[in-house]
Amino acid sequence: MKIYDRQGTPNAARIRIVLAEKGLDRQVEFATIDLVAAEQKADWFLALNPVGKTPVLVLEDGLALSECTAITEYLDNLDGRPVLTGSTPREKGLIHMMQRRAEILLLEPVDDYFHYAIRALGAAVEPWRQPEWEGRGEWGQRRGAEAIRNLSWFDEVLRDRPFLAGDRYSMADISLWAGLGFGRAAGLQFPAYLGALAEWEKRFEALPAVIGRSGKELLPQDLTRR
Amino acid sequence: MKIYDRQGTPNAARIRIVLAEKGLDRQVEFATIDLVAAEQKADWFLALNPVGKTPVLVLEDGLALSECTAITEYLDNLDGRPVLTGSTPREKGLIHMMQRRAEILLLEPVDDYFHYAIRALGAAVEPWRQPEWEGRGEWGQRRGAEAIRNLSWFDEVLRDRPFLAGDRYSMADISLWAGLGFGRAAGLQFPAYLGALAEWEKRFEALPAVIGRSGKELLPQDLTRR
Numbered sequence: 001m002k003i004y005d006r007q008g009t010p011n012a013a014r015i016r017i018v019l020a021e022k023g024l025d026r027q028v029e030f031a032t033i034d035l036v037a038a039e040q041k042a043d044w045f046l047a048l049n050p051v052g053k054t055p056v057l058v059l060e061d062g063l064a065l066s067e068c069t070a071i072t073e074y075l076d077n078l079d080g081r082p083v084l085t086g087s088t089p090r091e092k093g094l095i096h097m098m099q100r101r102a103e104i105l106l107l108e109p110v111d112d113y114f115h116y117a118i119r120a121l122g123a124a125v126e127p128w129r130q131p132e133w134e135g136r137g138e139w140g141q142r143r144g145a146e147a148i149r150n151l152s153w154f155d156e157v158l159r160d161r162p163f164l165a166g167d168r169y170s171m172a173d174i175s176l177w178a179g180l181g182f183g184r185a186a187g188l189q190f191p192a193y194l195g196a197l198a199e200w201e202k203r204f205e206a207l208p209a210v211i212g213r214s215g216k217e218l219l220p221q222d223l224t225r226r
Numbered sequence: 227m228k229i230y231d232r233q234g235t236p237n238a239a240r241i242r243i244v245l246a247e248k249g250l251d252r253q254v255e256f257a258t259i260d261l262v263a264a265e266q267k268a269d270w271f272l273a274l275n276p277v278g279k280t281p282v283l284v285l286e287d288g289l290a291l292s293e294c295t296a297i298t299e300y301l302d303n304l305d306g307r308p309v310l311t312g313s314t315p316r317e318k319g320l321i322h323m324m325q326r327r328a329e330i331l332l333l334e335p336v337d338d339y340f341h342y343a344i345r346a347l348g349a350a351v352e353p354w355r356q357p358e359w360e361g362r363g364e365w366g367q368r369r370g371a372e373a374i375r376n377l378s379w380f381d382e383v384l385r386d387r388p389f390l391a392g393d394r395y396s397m398a399d400i401s402l403w404a405g406l407g408f409g410r411a412a413g414l415q416f417p418a419y420l421g422a423l424a425e426w427e428k429r430f431e432a433l434p435a436v437i438g439r440s441g442k443e444l445l446p447q448d449l450t451r452r
Binding site: 069089100105 | 365
């Protein structure tokens with residue numbers, strides 16, 4: 001299998017944790033996409049993924065899978081023993097819901113902050129963003145503030161249970177963790193007083209698939225410098 | 227089970243098709259949310275779904291599930307015979323990918339057109355949208371144009387196979403169909419020359435779970451009049 005991504009970005013980190021959890025690291029070859037040069041919007045890449053985003057997993061039969069949820073569903077079910085996407089109907093529903101919430105309440109507003117408030121990817125990707133308008137940077141700031149505010153909701157959930165969907169971690173926790181790291185790397189100041197969230201983060205970073213890897217190969221400290 | 231939604235909106239339609247496909251219609255009680263009055267942003271509703279969107283499915287044990295993908299995963303797996311979300315790892319991956327593409331390439335740009343170009347829900351929901359700026363309506367129009375342009379990609383996929391993920395329909399087709407109907411009801415003029423897409427739409431509307439229901443209880447002709 002081959003993955004097109006860019007090490008150190010949140011979505012690349014999500015799938016690399018899944019690969020480690022499932023013991024599939026060695027079965028994948030990686031190819032780097034130059035996001036600053038907008039290689040993800042080049043014709044050859046759009047033929048793999050018309051959405052123009054990384055990562056893309058190309059299977060041995062040629063099928064190109066994109067979208068972290070889809071790639072995770074594939075990898076997690078390969079051995080017939082899903083641990084990240086749920087086994088029972090209730091688990092599947094809860095995990096998929098929490099996964100989308102981590103995207104909608106955290107990853108997406110952080111992404112808007114990243115692209116509109118600090119414009120960290122620079123000029124080459126501009127044609128694929130919202131066009132210039134006076135309040136664009138302000139709106140990016142507002143989205144960053146939303147991401148910060150939304151963390152309280154996750155903190156509240158994590159007061160009742162060790163992980164977002166219950167006693168064991170799932171792809172929803174991976175997304176939440178990627179969102180937190182992405183936000184910090186983009187320069188957002190997350191509040192320190194969310195105790196349950198802080199405890200959860202320690203638990204998450206002690207997982208076998210994650211331990212010792214945060215801040216190095218998974219998510220770097222600073223995404224604002226190119 | 228109880229569903230909070232608003233009949234005639236695209237996400238309500240998606241779940242109602244799933245219920246019909248799985249023979250679960252009679253096991254669900256519906257409660258209407260007044261979207262124009264922003265009831266989906268009221269405190270009691272945000273306690274069910276912090277994202278503030280319909281539908282929400284409340285299970286008998288009290289768990290409130292939101293997000294169409296999550297609700298579909300739950301309902302489709304209840305009888306142990308998933309037909310809309312895939313059985314094999316490859317099917318699961320492909321269906322989830324196509325499902326997100328139907329959202330990203332069609333449902334989301336149509337939603338932006340609906341909220342920013344024509345502002346069809348009116349004043350009550352304004353505080354939850356992007357703030358006023360000069361180019362907002364223009365950006366809504368641009369998103370509508372993107373939705374129209376993106377249909378060519380789906381048409382291309384459907385030249386090779388009867389449904390988005392292969393020989394049988396899945397939740398991805400439900401999302402694509404809801405996006406098409408939503409776009410038309412919002413006033414977008416979709417091109418008539420996309421032959422494979424038109425053929426697919428006929429096939430989809432002849433499915434037992436859909437036949438005779440489009441344009442009536444599922445998606446009305448016009449969402450621009452309140």
